[in-house]
Amino acid sequence: MRLNYPTNVKIVKVPCTGRVDVLLILKAFESGVDGVYLAGCLEGECHFLRGNLRAKKRVQYVKTLLDEVGLGSGRVEMYNMSSAQGQRFAEVAREMTEKIRSLGPSPVKKQGVRSKVIG
């Protein structure tokens, strides 16, 4: 398909978004990323039945934590797409990048890492 998506998106592969713990997302922010989004399978199509639904709840929880910390809940999001939706993947990468760019750099920024995908 040779689709383009922003180069600042860094992909972290996990077996299922159900693997993504709250702490993993927080550690990403501690390392200085500006935003994190999870790209999970479509709802109802999780190979492990509820992995993406668990991830969705955890993302909601992390949003409350980020609000508490003062980074803002908009810096973390959950997206759902199938592995056959390359177009959607690129679209989401652009959408999230634009969103994070409008929020500006993370106030806890340390290094040059821009944003991070888990999923």
Next chain:
Amino acid sequence: MIVANRKTLEEILAMLKPYKKVLLLGCNECVTVCATGGEREVGVLASELRLSRAKEGQEIEIKEQTLERQCDHEYIDQVRPFVGDYEVILSMACGAGIQYVGEKYRTKPVLPAVNTTFLGVTLEQGVWSERCQGCGTCILDQTGGICPIARCAKSLLNGPCGGSSNGKCEVDKDLDCAWQLIVDRLKELGQLDRYEEIIPVKDWTTSRDGGPRRRIREDLKL
């Protein structure tokens, strides 16, 4: 189990304001089961604190440690080798654990990261409910195994009151009337005649009214 709620980050940050080196202590018992102060919650709080301080451009060093229990001195002793390296201890245990840590390290301020709330059960994952108030004189044999002290908003010994409506308490429409539960349970047990028995005025000296309580088993003492 003892159920607790974590304090807000704002409250915790305010308590920690003067400190840069923090020993954050979790507990592997009740507060782990109610997902308030176990190893995972210690990690989340430590991360939140680091992010908050980093955002303000302030330093903080946090040592994360989760003890088997904070209500037994042999576990509290495990932090003795390095407790001196930190300015303050922030405990995520119940009120008993927080105080006991303070008693063992008298020169260190020990701060509470949680509000200890009640003795309860897990209704489902993520939902806990109060069952016991530790009054010191159990009457569950008379009330169909349902405690009116802990579960009736008025702790009525002979209920229900006029605020009971359709099995719910007037305090909260989602709250079961304890006395309705008691009557229903006594019916199921075929013991409804027990409902006729008047429970006399309770002797509260076994509860908090008798002052802080203590239990001694001479045969177990070393």
